[in-house]
Each structure stands twice: as structure tokens, then as C-alpha cells.
Amino acid sequence: MKHRWAMVIDMDRCTGCGACVVACVAENNTAVVGEEMAAQGRLMQWIRVVRYWRVEHGETRAVFVPTPCMQCENAPCEIVCPVYATYHDEDDNLNAMVYNRCIGTRYCANNCPYSVRVFNWFDYKWEKPLDEQLNPDLTTRSRGVMEKCTYCIQRIRRGKETALKEGRPVRDGEVLPACAQTCPPGAILFGDLNDPESAVSRIMKDLRRFRLMEHLGTEPRTVYLKRMRGPGR
Amino acid sequence: MLDRREFLKISGATAFAALFGGCERMPQKLIPFVIPPEHYVLGESLWYASACRQCPAGCGIVVRNSAGRAKKIEGNPLHPVNRGKLCARGHAGLQALYHPERLGRPLRLDGPRGSGKFKEIPWEEALNLLLSGLKKVRAEAPSSLLMLTDPMRGHRNLVAARFMKGFGSPNRVAWDPFGQDAQLAANEAVYGVRDLPEADLAGTRYLLSFSGDFLETGISPVHYGYAYGRMRQARPTVRGKFVHLGPRLSMTAANADVFLPIALGTEGFAALGIAHVLVKEKLTRAAGNASALWEAGLKEYTPEEVGKRTGAVPEDLVEVAREFASNQPGLALAGDGAASCTNGVFHLSCVALLNVLAGNVGKTGGISFPDRLAPFSGRGAEAGLLLPPPGSGYEDVRDAIGKMGKGAFRLAIFSGDTNPAFTLAPSLSFREAFLSVPMIVSFAPFLDETSSLSDLVLPTPTYLEEWWDDIAPVGHGGAVTFGQPVVPPYRDTRPMPDVLIAAARELGGPVASALPWGSSRECIEKTYAGMGIRLEEAHRDGGVFPGKEAASRPAPKAGKPSLPQVSEASFEGDPARFPLLLHVYPSISLYDGRGANLSWLQELPDPIATAVWRNWVEVNPATAAKFGLSDGDGVTVSSPYGSITAFLVLHPAIAEGVAAMPLGQGHTRYGRNAVNRGDNPYRLLPSASEGASRAPARQSTRVSLARTKLSGALVRTVSTEGQWLYENIL
Numbered sequence: 015m016k017h018r019w020a021m022v023i024d025m026d027r028c029t030g031c032g033a034c035v036v037a038c039v040a041e042n043n044t045a046v047v048g049e050e051m052a053a054q055g056r057l058m059q060w061i062r063v064v065r066y067w068r069v070e071h072g073e074t075r076a077v078f079v080p081t082p083c084m085q086c087e088n089a090p091c092e093i094v095c096p097v098y099a100t101y102h103d104e105d106d107n108l109n110a111m112v113y114n115r116c117i118g119t120r121y122c123a124n125n126c127p128y129s130v131r132v133f134n135w136f137d138y139k140w141e142k143p144l145d146e147q148l149n150p151d152l153t154t155r156s157r158g159v160m161e162k163c164t165y166c167i168q169r170i171r172r173g174k175e176t177a178l179k180e181g182r183p184v185r186d187g188e189v190l191p192a193c194a195q196t197c198p199p200g201a202i203l204f205g206d207l208n209d210p211e212s213a214v215s216r217i218m219k220d221l222r223r224f225r226l227m228e229h230l231g232t233e234p235r236t237v238y239l240k241r242m243r244g245p246g247r
Numbered sequence: 248m249l250d251r252r253e254f255l256k257i258s259g260a261t262a263f264a265a266l267f268g269g270c271e272r273m274p275q276k277l278i279p280f281v282i283p284p285e286h287y288v289l290g291e292s293l294w295y296a297s298a299c300r301q302c303p304a305g306c307g308i309v310v311r312n313s314a315g316r317a318k319k320i321e322g323n324p325l326h327p328v329n330r331g332k333l334c335a336r337g338h339a340g341l342q343a344l345y346h347p348e349r350l351g352r353p354l355r356l357d358g359p360r361g362s363g364k365f366k367e368i369p370w371e372e373a374l375n376l377l378l379s380g381l382k383k384v385r386a387e388a389p390s391s392l393l394m395l396t397d398p399m400r401g402h403r404n405l406v407a408a409r410f411m412k413g414f415g416s417p418n419r420v421a422w423d424p425f426g427q428d429a430q431l432a433a434n435e436a437v438y439g440v441r442d443l444p445e446a447d448l449a450g451t452r453y454l455l456s457f458s459g460d461f462l463e464t465g466i467s468p469v470h471y472g473y474a475y476g477r478m479r480q481a482r483p484t485v486r487g488k489f490v491h492l493g494p495r496l497s498m499t500a501a502n503a504d505v506f507l508p509i510a511l512g513t514e515g516f517a518a519l520g521i522a523h524v525l526v527k528e529k530l531t532r533a534a535g536n537a538s539a540l541w542e543a544g545l546k547e548y549t550p551e552e553v554g555k556r557t558g559a560v561p562e563d564l565v566e567v568a569r570e571f572a573s574n575q576p577g578l579a580l581a582g583d584g585a586a587s588c589t590n591g592v593f594h595l596s597c598v599a600l601l602n603v604l605a606g607n608v609g610k611t612g613g614i615s616f617p618d619r620l621a622p623f624s625g626r627g628a629e630a631g632l633l634l635p636p637p638g639s640g641y642e643d644v645r646d647a648i649g650k651m652g653k654g655a656f657r658l659a660i661f662s663g664d665t666n667p668a669f670t671l672a673p674s675l676s677f678r679e680a681f682l683s684v685p686m687i688v689s690f691a692p693f694l695d696e697t698s699s700l701s702d703l704v705l706p707t708p709t710y711l712e713e714w715w716d717d718i719a720p721v722g723h724g725g726a727v728t729f730g731q732p733v734v735p736p737y738r739d740t741r742p743m744p745d746v747l748i749a750a751a752r753e754l755g756g757p758v759a760s761a762l763p764w765g766s767s768r769e770c771i772e773k774t775y776a777g778m779g780i781r782l783e784e785a786h787r788d789g790g791v792f793p794g795k796e797a798a799s800r801p802a803p804k805a806g807k808p809s810l811p812q813v814s815e816a817s818f819e820g821d822p823a824r825f826p827l828l829l830h831v832y833p834s835i836s837l838y839d840g841r842g843a844n845l846s847w848l849q850e851l852p853d854p855i856a857t858a859v860w861r862n863w864v865e866v867n868p869a870t871a872a873k874f875g876l877s878d879g880d881g882v883t884v885s886s887p888y889g890s891i892t893a894f895l896v897l898h899p900a901i902a903e904g905v906a907a908m909p910l911g912q913g914h915t916r917y918g919r920n921a922v923n924r925g926d927n928p929y930r931l932l933p934s935a936s937e938g939a940s941r942a943p944a945r946q947s948t949r950v951s952l953a954r955t956k957l958s959g960a961l962v963r964t965v966s967t968e969g970q971w972l973y974e975n976i977l
Binding site: 024026027029030031032033035036037039040041046047048049052053055057059062063064065066067068069073074075076077078079127129141142143144145146147148149150192195196197198199200201224226227242243 | 313314316317318319320321322329331332333334335337338339341342344345346347462463468469472473475476477479480486496498499501502504505506737835836846847848850851852854855857859860861899900960962964965966967970971973975976977
């Protein structure tokens with residue numbers, strides 16, 4: 015069964031609270047780097063909430079743009095990897111990352127227009143007993159390895175295995191990445207575009223739909239729904 | 248010679264010894280269980296439903312347990328408060344559970360008092376110390392026992408309250424810096440119900456917020472966050488409009504369709520201006536019948552007059568009033584920024600008045616007052632102990648500090664979920680007064696500013712390791728939440744209710760008969776089994792959630808609105824010396840400061856400033872220019888009560904003449920992640936109370952700014968430059 019997983023981020027629902035960021039850190043064994051590393055732009059979080067200041071009609075407003083990996087169909091990161099550490103997964107149509115292959119050239123991060131890839135500059139340690147919390151479904155990454163949002167591939171696998179065991183297709187809404195699951199206002203939607211009945215398939219037709227840096231032709235599978243403004247001002 | 252029999256004997260003994268020898272060394276790679284413990288299923292995860300205690304909202308959680316370890320916290324989909332959702336602080340509860348600096352053994356003071364130097368002692372010795380202290384106090388003067396805790400709920404609170412009553416001491420103080428006293432007082436005055444309302448955001452068409460912080464740190468941020476998403480996009484033809492009035496564009500304000508900046512401490516007047524238009528133009532039925540209100544003084548609050556006071560544009564107020572009236576049901580809410588002024592009750596009453604005038608009380612999409620204690624109606628007076636009014640307890644704290652100074656207390660029992668030495672204004676001299684109590688016993692999972700003042704620290708489990716129950720303050724009509732251990736207790740800790748019950752048994756007399764249970768678990772289970780609740784199902788689901796909401800209580804005063812007593816916000820300090828007003832707000836990640844020892848929260852960028860790991864002060868660019876300051880400068884912030892340093896952040900949407908600081912950083916004792924992260928803004932605050940409700944008035948001082956050389960720099964994480972220009976990405 016082939017899938018085309020996609021994520022829809024509704025900016026009209028997003029409040030900017032950052033629950034997705036911490037949910038992702040908890041799910042994906044993402045390292046905490048500390049103040050000094052953060053100052054050098056080395057945060058390891060896989061999703062960030064970008065805050066823009068916008069001036070509209072003389073009024074300053076803040077706009078929040080949650081930015082995970084775009085899982086591009088024409089991914090600029092894939093074509094530059096000399097060792098096929100980042101490649102296009104055929105079953106799930108995901109922009110996957112094989113940590114064991116990665117040799118740390120960082121070409122992919124350099125070529126990613128969305129700057130969503132993060133690099134392990136050091137072997138980050140989990141002070142005992144904080145390592146007890148580590149998710150057993152995936153590894154931690156060592157120094158010299160690139161990493162990024164995987165759409166919680168371990169959850170996708172688990173969902174597919176459960177469905178296979180029960181002899182049925184994966185149900186819509188059965189597989190959720192940690193960010194989508196926790197998002198209090200329900201701004202993050204996730205599902206399979208190969209399923210025409212899925213919520214994401216239907217919402218893809220929404221007139222508010224747009225994609226980040228659409229002009230680059232990367233065909234991102236993380237799409238956004240524009241924030242609305244009410245009547246009046 | 249060795250005969251055959253001897254040989255077998257020796258080899259048998261050797262084999263036996265080898266068997267035992269093997270037990271001494273833990274195998275490193277194999278799982279050493281033939282029959283594993285109940286919670287340990289290889290490769291399979293178990294999910295335990297419990298409840299969150301990272302803030303007072305009372306969300307339901309489910310925790311993934313894999314191989315005996317908690318791996319992830321998620322929202323409980325069955326729970327009416329959070330519907331399967333969870334905030335950043337909720338997730339970080341795991342880091343408290345597995346914190347390297349968590350206390351695992353009782354500590355006894357080993358140095359001068361307040362030095363924070365302790366040595367580990369066995370539990371028996373610690374309990375004997377506590378018991379001999381209690382016995383001595385009871386023999387001499389039972390009322391000289393003080394119990395200072397966070398505002399507990401459910402049977403944890405019942406046990407503590409009964410212990411104090413049975414012991415014979417009335418001195419029980421519960422301190423929550425963000426208590427809702429002003430909200431309670433305003434609701435009593437305007438609606439006639441002294442309770443928190445249920446605000447139906449999901450069903451409203453027009454949301455009017457006055458310094459509201461409901462999406463970040465208010466009463467129940469996940470509950471309102473969930474409802475907010477539904478208000479915006481869950482209805483096919485209606486998208487609720489959201490207008491925010493306040494001095495600062497906070498995260499909540501950033502989500503508004505329209506942000507109307509007004510001066511700090513003028514929210515009530517802005518609400519009166521809107522009420523004026525409603526009544527003058529008879530925009531709703533209730534407003535058409537409010538001539539008494541008009542004559543009582545509302546007619547003076549014309550939009551022009553209010554504009555002069557608040558800095559709002561009069562036409563905006565007129566437009567908002569008309570929209571509010573024509574988009575019903577609407578909802579007017581106020582947040583901590585308004586409630587913690589010296590005239591907070593005035594602000595909140597005026598906002599509540601808008602709900603009355605628009606006819607939003609008791610309606611879907613409006614305000615209602617469900618009876619959240621309905622399941623406990625048979626419990627009589629004790630039902631109130633399960634969900635005490637969510638006040639701050641500020642008056643009691645001040646009273647207790649006064650008594651401490653006079654030597655009224657001989658023994659203080661402190662529970663470390665609250666941190667008064669960090670969150671109280673310095674002029675109250677809490678630390679000095681507390682240290683004058685001859686013996687201090689703390690129940691705490693960590694050593695913080697307050698628990699490190701003790702003579703004896705008894706380590707408590709985190710909320711993920713104990714049996715407890717909870718009734719959330721908002722978000723449901725009569726749900727009871729059950730907390731259960733999601734992992735075996737990770738350290739050698741004991742819950743405070745268990746220790747109190749055991750101590751009561753040893754003490755005997757009335758306190759023993761007040762707590763007739765063997766443990767807090769027994770207390771909870773006996774109670775609920777007696778109510779006919781099936782405990783197994785309740786623990787599986789994480790609580791008891793009635794499908795049908797309890798009937799809403801009437802709001803008797805909502806039919807006859809009266810004009811709230813007008814009062815002005817006051818600010819301490821000479822305007823010439825301290826030209827700026829200080830606005831402090833709870834940090835979304837650190838709350839009142841309790842999250843500061845968790846690295847996930849320290850490294851979560853602030854939604855507006857995008858800063859991590861440190862403190863900052865926000866001012867408008869125009870204000871900064873007046874002081875000759877620029878973005879990223881180190882500054883000294885001085886109030887009449889103290890001076891602290893911070894980095895300057897230019898905030899383009901904050902009222903001029905206001906300096907804003909997030910609370911929560913600036914710890915001196917709370918572990919490696921928390922200390923040396925800037926200074927504590929609580930140290931700038933006066934000890935003023937809100938005039939009518941006696942809650943702490945945090946928005947009540949003026950400050951000045953001066954450039955200072957600070958080492959390092961504020962780390963801000965989000966780039967919106969270069970390829971990340973807004974125009975480029977969209």
C-alpha cells in the first residue's frame with residue numbers, strides 16, 4: 015500500500031503557543047543544546063514557530079508560521095546528498111533520512127530553502143536519568159549526522175503495522191505526528207493524499223491553501239491555510 | 248582422595264554458589280525476567296490515564312509506559328478540559344520525573360539555616376523528627392502550627408484541611424501568585440455567582456478580550472486553545488471574530504483580528520466606553536432597558552472621554568460596540584493583565600457588565616456557571632474542600648508573615664509546589680520572616696528558594712507517581728479526574744497526604760480520627776467507591792466524565808446590572824524619576840517560575856520575543872529611542888523597590904511608556920537549568936494588593952531604564968531576514 019502523507023497547517027487556528035515544538039522534542043529524542051549553542055543557531059528542534067512582524071494599514075501585527083520539514087516532492091536536499099543518506103522513500107513518499115549513511119557534508123542543509131535541517135555538531139548527552147525518557151521507537155543521533163522532521167515515521171510505521179495485522183487499510187486520523195496530536199487549537203492536520211476521502215485530501219481544495227516559497231517549485235507536501243481576517247477592519 | 252559422593256557435594260555447592268554469584272552482577276544486555284513485573288511488557292507500551300499538575304488547569308493526560316519507564320505524555324482524548332490536547336508545559340512533566348536534581352532521600356539541615364546545605368538521612372529518622380516536632384507543638388500550642396501550600400484540590404486538599412483541623416490549628420495558607428480573586432469578586436458583584444464562569448469560546452461569534460491571556464497562561468490555556476480553534480474554523484459559515492484591547496501585543500493578542508492598544512490599567516474604562524455605546528444606541532434588549540445604568544454615570548463615559556483616558560480611538564470603540572451587539576452570542580473576557588492592577592475588580596466588573604448588557608449570560612456561546620461540584624452534592628460542607636475557590640491567598644500569606652515576625656509559629660509545614668520566597672514582593676521580607684519560625688519542614692521534589700530554607704526536607708513524588716484526584720476549575724460540568732502512578736515511584740519519596748495520614752495515626756486523638764485511612768489511595772478509593780463509582784473504569788478512563796453537563800446555575804444579578812464602583816489604577820513611584828509603567832506577565836513556558844528547571848521549557852522560544860534561556864524587558868521602539876537605547880542592549884530596570892538587569896527587546900506593538908517583563912526567570916536556587924538566567928522581576932514589585940479582592944497587584948509600579956554593560960547576549964532563535972523575509976516565503 016503506497017501512501018502520500020501530507021500535513022496541513024491552518025494559520026487561522028494556530029495560536030503560536032509552541033506545544034508542537036515540545037511534543038516533537040519529547041517524541042523524537044531531540045537534544046537540548048543549551049544557551050551557548052542556541053546562540054550559534056544550533057537548536058536541534060525539528061519544528062519551529064516563526065514569528066513575523068507585519069504592518070498592515072498602519073497596525074503592527076504578529077504572524078506565526080509553524081515550520082516543520084516540507085517533505086518536498088522535488089526535494090532540493092535529496093539531489094545533493096553524495097551518499098544517498100537523504101532520499102525519497104517509495105512506500106510513504108517521504109523525504110527520508112538514513113542516519114547511518116550520513117557522513118555530515120551538510121550539503122542538504124545548505125540546499126534546503128526552508129532551513130529545517132539541523133546538524134549534530136556534537137554528541138549531545140542526556141544527563142542520567144533523563145535518558146530514561148528516550149523514545150524506544152527511534153534512535154538518538156550522534157555527532158556529524160544531519161536530522162530533520164520525519165512526519166514521525168515511527169508512528170506511521172506503527173499505524174501501518176497495526177492496519178496490516180488487522181487486515182485493513184490505514185484509517186484516516188489513525189496516524190498522527192506528535193505535533194498534530196497535541197496542537198491545542200487543532201491547527202495541524204495530517205493524513206494520506208492517496209486516500210481521496212481523507213480530511214487532508216478534502217482540505218487541499220480549500221481556497222486558503224498556499225505553500226511556502228511556492229515559486230521554487232519544490233512541491234512541498236506540508237501546505238498552509240492562509241489566516242483570515244473578519245469583516246470590517 | 249576425593250570420593251564420588253564428596254565430589255558431587257562440592258560441585259553441587261559450587262553450582263549453587265555460581266547461581267547466587269550471578270545474581271550479584273546485573274546482566275547488562277539480557278532482560279533478566281522470567282516472569283516480568285506487571286508493568287513491564289517487552290516491546291509493548293502501556294498507556295496510563297492520569298492528570299497534569301504543571302499548572303492549575305487540571306488537564307487529563309495519558310502517559311506511555313514502555314519497559315517500566317514513562318516515555319511520553321499526551322492529552323487524554325476523553326477529558327472534557329483538554330480533549331486530547333496538551334501544552335508545552337504538560338509535555339515537560341517527564342523532565343520533572345526524570346530530573347537529575349530531584350530529591351530522592353530526606354534531607355536534614357547541615358549548616359546555617361537558609362544556607363541550602365543539607366545531608367541525607369533515612370526516612371525513619373526524618374519521620375521521627377517531624378513527629379517529635381508535631382508532638383511538641385501540640386502539647387504546647389497547637390495553633391502555632393503553620394501549613395503553607397499551593398492551592399490543592401481534591402482529596403489532597405481534604406487530607407491537609409482535616410489534618411490541620413484535627414490538630415487544632417487554623418493557620419492553613421494556600422498561595423498561588425496567579426489566583427483568581429479579582430475574577431471571583433467581579434463575578435459575585437455582576438452576576439451574583441462567586442465562581443469562575445464557563446466561557447463558551449467555541450460557540451461564540453464575537454470575542455472581546457481585555458488584556459486576556461487565555462491562550463497562553465490563563466485559567467485553562469489548553470481548554471481555551473481548543474475552543475479557540477473551533478471558534479475560528481469549525482463552523483461552516485461562521486468564523487468568530489476576535490478583538491483584543493490591552494497595553495501589549497501578547498501571544499493571545501497576536502491572534503486577534505483587531506488589536507486596539509490601550510494604556511496599562513485602563514481596561515475597565517474601555518469596557519465602560521463600549522457599554523456607553525451599547526446603552527446609548529439601545530443596541531441590545533438588555534442595553535435598551537439599562538436607563539438606570541445610564542443615569543448612574545454611564546452617560547459620562549462617552550467614547551471621546553474614554554479615548555482620552557485609555558488612548559483608544561473613539562471611532563474604534565463605537566465600531567466594536569456595534570459589532571459586539573450585532574454578532575451574538577458574543578463573549579467579553581479579561582485576563583491577568585487587567586485583574587492584577589490595583590483596581591482589578593473594577594476592570595473585570597466592567598468587562599462582565601458587557602456580557603450582561605449584550606445578553607450573553609446563560610447562553611450557548613456566552614457565559615454560564617455550571618455546578619462543577621454536582622457529583623459531590625451529598626458531601627455537605629466538605630464538598631467545598633475538593634474544589635476550593637481558586638484565590639491567591641495573598642491576604643493569608645501577608646497575615647502569616649506578620650505573625651511569623653511576632654513569633655506566633657513554632658513549626659511550619661511547607662509544600663514545594665509553590666515558591667513564595669521567589670514569587671512574593673521583596674518588601675514583604677518573606678525569607679527573613681519564614682526563617683524566624685523555629686522549625687520548617689518541607690515536602691518538595693526539588694530544592695528551590697523556599698524549600699531550601701527548611702530544617703527538614705521530605706522528598707515527594709511528582710504527580711506522575713502518586714494516587715490523587717482532581718476537579719478542574721473550568722472546562723467541564725462536574726467531571727472528576729483521577730491521577731495514578733504511571734511508573735513505579737522513581738525515587739524513595741512519599742506523598743505529603745500519606746505522610747500526614749501516618750503522622751496523624753501516630754499522634755492519635757482527634758487528628759487520628761479525622762484521617763481514618765491507611766493511605767491517601769485508600770482515602771480516595773473508599774470515597775469514590777462509596778459514591779458508586781467503578782474505580783477500575785475510572786482509572787482506565789482517567790476520571791469520571793458525565794456525558795450530560797450538569798445544569799447551569801442561575802446568575803441572579805445578571806438581570807439588574809449596576810454600574811461598578813469606578814476606581815483608578817495607581818502606580819508607585821515618582822513619574823519624574825520612574826517614567827515607565829511596569830507590566831509583568833507570566834511566561835508561557837515557565838509560568839510563575841516553576842518550569843524554569845526543565846530544559847525543554849528553557850529552550851522553547853518565547854512566542855513573541857523568540858528568546859530562550861534568559862530574561863528580557865520589552866519596550867516600544869519610540870520609548871527606547873527616548874532613552875537612547877537600542878535592541879539587545881543590557882539595561883538596569885529600577886523600581887522604587889529594587890533594581891534588576893535584563894536585555895532590551897524592541898516590541899513594535901506595546902503601548903508607549905510601558906516596560907514589559909515576563910515572570911519566571913531569575914532563580915537563585917532551583918538547579919542548574921534555572922539559576923543564572925537573568926534576574927527575577929518579582930523583585931521589582933511592590934507588595935500592593937488589589938483594592939477590593941486583596942489579590943496581589945502586580946501592575947502597580949513605575950520603573951526607569953538605564954543602559955548597563957551585561958556580559959553575553961540575549962539569544963533569539965528565529966530569523967526573519969534574508970530568504971526568510973515574509974515576502975519571500977509566502
